[in-house]
Amino acid sequence: MQIRMIVGSEMGNAEMVGDLVKDELEALGHEVEVVSEGGLDEAGLDACETLLVVSSTTGLGDVPQNVEGLYDELVAAKPDLGHLRYGLVGMGDRNYKDTFCGGPKKWIEILEACGAKPVGEALLLDATDHPAPDEDAIAWLPSWLAALEG
Numbered sequence: 001m002q003i004r005m006i007v008g009s010e011m012g013n014a015e016m017v018g019d020l021v022k023d024e025l026e027a028l029g030h031e032v033e034v035v036s037e038g039g040l041d042e043a044g045l046d047a048c049e050t051l052l053v054v055s056s057t058t059g060l061g062d063v064p065q066n067v068e069g070l071y072d073e074l075v076a077a078k079p080d081l082g083h084l085r086y087g088l089v090g091m092g093d094r095n096y097k098d099t100f101c102g103g104p105k106k107w108i109e110i111l112e113a114c115g116a117k118p119v120g121e122a123l124l125l126d127a128t129d130h131p132a133p134d135e136d137a138i139a140w141l142p143s144w145l146a147a148l149e150g
């Protein structure tokens with residue numbers, strides 16, 4: 001499969017998870033293109049069918065700054081992403097209570113508003129009880145791939 005991967009990370013945790021997930025997907029024979037900056041033009045979401053979002057949360061439930069431009073353009077333009085199937089690995093911290101995993105939840109909201117189809121269970125990781133999010137993401141990956149194939 002050709003997989004586009006949006007990686008939103010403020011201080012490197014989600015970036016590390018994204019790097020390892022990319023390596024694992026490539027080891028399984030998939031082609032992965034990472035989007036970690038720029039807007040809609042750079043993301044090329046019209047030209048792909050499978051998307052994986054790996055995103056942490058910053059501010060008060062916000063998407064990380066490196067993907068804020070892309071997120072804002074999606075909200076403003078609401079392009080038709082009906083051709084797109086996506087999975088999500090989200091990261092946050094329960095100490096932020098009401099805004100727990102707000103960044104990933106914003107991705108889910110906007111992707112659904114654009115007509116993209118969620119595939120598999122989104123993985124929402126709480127830093128307080130998931131000290132190794134990379135291992136959790138790698139363990140989750142087979143279920144997402146199975147859902148895509150099933």
Ligand SMILES: Cc1cc2nc3c(=O)[nH]c(=O)nc-3n(C[C@H](O)[C@H](O)[C@H](O)COP(=O)(O)O)c2cc1C
Pocket residue numbers: 008009010011012013014015056057058059060061062064091092093094096099100101102127
């Ligand atoms: C300034 C700041 C604000 C944060 N705000 C939230 C938040 O609103 N909700 C949440 O669930 N986690 C929040 N977090 C926790 C991060 O999402 C979490 O630590 C994550 O692992 C960071 O990953 P990153 O290094 O890829 O950005 C915040 C962390 C920082 C440093």
